[in-house]
Structure formats: structure tokens, C-alpha cells
Amino acid sequence: MQYPEPIAKLIDSYMKLPGIGEKTATRLAFYTLGMDQKDVEDFAKSLLSVKKDLHYCSICGFITEDDPCPICRDKSRDRSTILVVEHSQDIMAMERMHEYHGLYHVLHGSISPSEGTGPMDINIPALLKRLQKNTEVKEIIVATNASLDGETTAQYLAKLIKPAGIRVTRLAHGLSAGANIDYTDEVTLFRAVQGRTEM
Amino acid sequence: MQYPEPIAKLIDSYMKLPGIGEKTATRLAFYTLGMDQKDVEDFAKSLLSVKKDLHYCSICGFITEDDPCPICRDKSRDRSTILVVEHSQDIMAMERMHEYHGLYHVLHGSISPSEGTGPMDINIPALLKRLQKNTEVKEIIVATNASLDGETTAQYLAKLIKPAGIRVTRLAHGLSAGANIDYTDEVTLFRAVQGRTEM
Numbered sequence: 001m002q003y004p005e006p007i008a009k010l011i012d013s014y015m016k017l018p019g020i021g022e023k024t025a026t027r028l029a030f031y032t033l034g035m036d037q038k039d040v041e042d043f044a045k046s047l048l049s050v051k052k053d054l055h056y057c058s059i060c061g062f063i064t065e066d067d068p069c070p071i072c073r074d075k076s077r078d079r080s081t082i083l084v085v086e087h088s089q090d091i092m093a094m095e096r097m098h099e100y101h102g103l104y105h106v107l108h109g110s111i112s113p114s115e116g117t118g119p120m121d122i123n124i125p126a127l128l129k130r131l132q133k134n135t136e137v138k139e140i141i142v143a144t145n146a147s148l149d150g151e152t153t154a155q156y157l158a159k160l161i162k163p164a165g166i167r168v169t170r171l172a173h174g175l176s177a178g179a180n181i182d183y184t185d186e187v188t189l190f191r192a193v194q195g196r197t198e199m
Numbered sequence: 200m201q202y203p204e205p206i207a208k209l210i211d212s213y214m215k216l217p218g219i220g221e222k223t224a225t226r227l228a229f230y231t232l233g234m235d236q237k238d239v240e241d242f243a244k245s246l247l248s249v250k251k252d253l254h255y256c257s258i259c260g261f262i263t264e265d266d267p268c269p270i271c272r273d274k275s276r277d278r279s280t281i282l283v284v285e286h287s288q289d290i291m292a293m294e295r296m297h298e299y300h301g302l303y304h305v306l307h308g309s310i311s312p313s314e315g316t317g318p319m320d321i322n323i324p325a326l327l328k329r330l331q332k333n334t335e336v337k338e339i340i341v342a343t344n345a346s347l348d349g350e351t352t353a354q355y356l357a358k359l360i361k362p363a364g365i366r367v368t369r370l371a372h373g374l375s376a377g378a379n380i381d382y383t384d385e386v387t388l389f390r391a392v393q394g395r396t397e398m
Contacts, residue, residue, distance in 0.1 A: 001294035004264050006248040013242035018230050019223075030288060031217050033249050033262065040250050043212035044243035049205040050232050051239050063232065065203050089229060095200040 007033065059130065061106035061123045063088045071104060078102040080138040084127065084157065086110050086145055094143070102141075105130065110149040111156055117149075119156055127157075131166065139167040146173060206232065258329065260305035260322045262287045270303060277301040279337040283326065283356065285309050285344055293342070301340075304329065309348040310355055316348075318355055326356075330365065338366040345372060 002008060007029050014025035032040060056062070057069035064070065071077065071091075081102030085091055091104050109122040131137055142157050144150035158168045174192035175184060184192075201207060206228050213224035231239060255261070256268035259281075263269065270276065270290075280301030284290055290303050308321040330336055341356050343349035357367045373391035374383060383391075 001270075001291065003291065004253055004262055006245060006252045006264065007262065009241070010245040010249050013238070013245050016234065016238055016242070017227055024218075026288060028216055029249065030286070032246060033253060035215065035250075037250055039212070039215055040246050042208070043215070044246040046205060046209040046212050047231060047239050047243040047246070050209050050228065051234075051236055053205045054203060054232060063203055063206060065205065071200075087229070089225060092200065092202065 056106075056108075059126075060104050061088075061108060061126065062091055062104060076101075079134070079136050081141060082127075082130070082137055082139075083141040083143050085143050086150065086153075090143065107144070107153065110144055110147075110153040112149040113152070114149075119160075122153075124157070124160075128160070131161065131164065137166060139169060142168060142170040144170075146171075255305075255307075259303050260287075260307060260325065261290055261303060275300075278333070278335050280340060281326075281329070281336055281338075282340040282342050284342050285349065285352075289342065301338075306343070306352065309343055309346075309352040311348040312351070313348075318359075321352075323356070323359075327359070330360065330363065336365060338368060341367060341369040343369075345370075 003011065010029040010032060011022070011025045014020055014028045015022060020028070053065050054063050055065075055067060057064045057067055057072055059068045059072045062069045062071060066073075078101050082105050083094060083100060083102055084105045084107060085094070086107050086109060088106055091106065094100050094104070105123070105127050107122045107124065107127075109117055111117060111119055111122065131140075140157065140161055142154040144153045154170050158170075161168050172195055173188070174195050175181075175188065179188075181189070202210065209228040209231060210221070210224045213219055213227045214221060219227070252264055253262050254264075254266055256263045256266055256271055258267045258271045261268045261270060265272075277300050281304050282293060282299060282301055283304045283306060284293070285306050285308060287305055290305065293299050293303070304322070304326050306321045306323065306326075308316055310316060310318055310321065330339075339356065339360055341353040343352045353369050357369075360367050371394055372387070373394050374380075374387065378387075380388070
């Protein structure tokens with residue numbers, strides 16, 4: 001005996017999402033069945049809307065409804081600095097900090113030899129084109145993740161861009177706010193000691 | 200800075216699902232952005248379809264596209280036995296067993312004093328009406344969950360139905376298939392000893 005087709009199809013759709021297996025998908029599908037009609041309609045509408053109304057900014061690669069994105073259009077932002085991130089979500093994290101007022105560039109991934117992702121597979125060519133066109137850029141802040149792939153990407157970008165006379169910096173590594181020395185892993189501790197600053 | 204509206208709305212929708220917080224919802228929304236157009240369209244369509252095309256069977260309460268459901272319509276099934284479950288999903292589990300050929304009744308929940316759910320809040324009145332109309336029913340198998348609420352519901356049903364001269368049985372409690380005695384909890388072990396059978 002099979003589930004009725006509508007729910008079987010919804011289970012299939014939920015299973016296409018990352019980290020959702022058959023059990024969870026079934027639970028979500030039955031939950032959907034009991035949801036408000038309006039909530040389900042809004043859900044369906046917003047699914048279609050992200051595909052229809054959102055695009056990547058042709059300059060920086062950030063998700064946006066209008067091209068170029070609001071950040072690239074914003075005349076008040078400092079055009080001499082570009083902060084490079086792996087994903088659009090990372091821009092949101094930076095903006096929540098309220099302390100960075102330059103521009104961004106989204107790579108949509110990182111260089112990953114283990115997954116076969118090379119420099120040309122992510123949004124690096126667009127960054128180089130941007131630097132050639134905009135001679136006002138003085139600094140590239142590499143804010144890739146503190147993972148092996150993120151580090152590889154950072155090193156690659158530094159080698160590529162520094163010869164052009166543009167300053168390339170990367171985020172500091174060390175203790176996170178409120179961190180307990182006792183619970184901090186060795187790599188983080190090593191980097192915190194290496195990067196110690198004068199008091 | 201806010202997320203562009205389409206993605207913010209999709210994050211909100213994902214957050215309405217059980218067990219999905221803001222972080223996971225954001226991850227799912229960005230994942231959706233990168234999904235195949237067709238998969239997203241199917242997803243939206245199936246969401247609307249479960250609300251539009253699925254109903255509860257007017258006889259047994261199982262989800263179905265047509266009323267009555269295929270099981271209630273099936274003339275080959277044994278109409279003298281009704282197996283009572285908490286949720287539609289439980290019927291699927293029973294059917295996977297391929298050994299039960301009677302009818303079902305879905306309660307859509309269980310009696311839960313702690314959550315204020317009484318007998319009239321779940322699909323019990325419909326079960327009683329069914330028993331009054333169908334004098335051919337000889338046995339009610341109570342297959343509620345082996346939880347406190349499931350037990351309460353089972354006891355309530357037995358008290359209600361037995362006086363009408365209908366046999367009320369419940370599923371056996373004991374070791375699950377492949378269980379290791381050493382790792383079995385005390386309650387299960389106690390029930391397995393209580394319910395021991397002659398060899």
C-alpha cells in the first residue's frame with residue numbers, strides 16, 4: 001500500500017532538501033496537511049518567488065531582487081575595500097556587525113581540491129574583472145571560512161591579487177568572544193598565541 | 200540590513216515547520232535558491248495539492264483522495280475487525296507488515312490529560328457511531344502508541360467498547376525484534392516477563 005499520491009509527492013519534495021531523510025520528510029508532509037491553508041499557500045508562493053524574483057548581483061554576486069544589489073548601488077559605501085565571502089549568508093553576518101562599510105564579493109563556494117572545485121568554478125573571474133575596472137580598490141579583505149578549503153581559497157586570492165599592488169588582508173584567528181581557554185581546541189589556541197597583540 | 204523579501208518570506212515559511220529554527224530555515228532557503236527550477240515548482244505544487252486534494256475518510260479518518268478511502272472501499276478486507284491507531288502514518292506501518300487484513304480507524308491523536316485532550320477532542324465519537332451502525336464488528340484491536348497517553352487512550356476505549364459485547368484487544372508489549380536483553384529498559388523487560396508465553 002502506497003501513500004496517496006499528493007502526500008507521496010510532498011514527501012519526495014521534502015527529501016530533496018539537505019539533511020532531511022524519509023522519516024523527517026514524512027513527518028513534515030503530515031504536519032503540512034494540518035497547517036493553515038494560508039500558511040501553505042504562502043509557503044508555495046515564496047518557494048516560487050525565490051526562484052523567480054531573486055538573482056545574483058552582476059557585480060558582487062550577492063542575492064538581490066534588483067541588479068545591481070542595494071549594497072553595490074549604495075553611494076555612501078567605501079568603494080576602496082572589497083570583503084570577499086564564500087556565501088551570501090556571510091554578508092548578512094557581516095552586516096549584523098554594523099562596523100563594515102565597504103563593498104562585498106561573493107564567491108559562491110571555495111576552492112576545494114578534495115571536491116574538485118577549482119578557482120574557475122567559483123566567482124573568482126568576476127572579482128578579477130572588477131579589480132581591473134575599478135582602480136580605486138585599495139584593499140581586499142578575505143573572509144572565507146576558517147576551514148581547510150577557506151584557507152586554500154584565501155592563499156590563492158592573496159597570490160593572485162597582491163602582485164597588482166592591492167593590499168590583501170584576512171580576518172584574525174583566535175579566541176571567540178566569551179571563549180573558555182580550557183575548552184578551546186589546540187589549533188585555535190595556537191593561532192591565538194601566534195597572533196597575540198601588545199597590551 | 201534585511202534579506203531580500205522573497206528569501207525572508209521563505210525563511211519564515213520554513214520556520215513554521217516543526218523542529219526547524221531560524222538557522223536551519225535560512226540554510227534551507229538558500230539551498231532552495233540553488234535547486235532546479237522544476238524541483239521547486241513540483242515542491243510548491245505538492246504543497247498546494249496536499250491541502251486541496253487530500254481529505255480524511257469520512258468512515259475511518261485515514262487520509263485519502265477519494266471518500267471513502269481505498270481500504271474502507273475494499274470488499275476483500277475483513278469487516279469484523281477494526282484496528283485503532285493514533286495517526287494515518289501508523290496505518291502505513293501496519294500495511295507494510297502485510298499480515299493485517301481488517302479495517303482501520305484513525306483517532307488523530309490520543310487522550311492526554313497533561314495536554315488537555317479529552318475523548319471528544321479526538322476521533323472517538325466517529326468510532327462509536329461506526330460500531331453502532333456495523334453490527335458485524337467482532338473485535339477492536341487498539342494499536343495506540345506504547346506511551347502514557349497511548350495507554351490511557353487504550354484503557355478508555357476498552358471500558359467504553361467492551362460492555363457492547365465487542366472484543367477489545369491491544370498489541371503485545373515485549374522485546375522488539377533483535378533486542379539485546381542487556382540494553383532493554385526495565386519497563387519493557389517487566390512487560391516481556393509478564394507477557395511470557397509457553398514454549
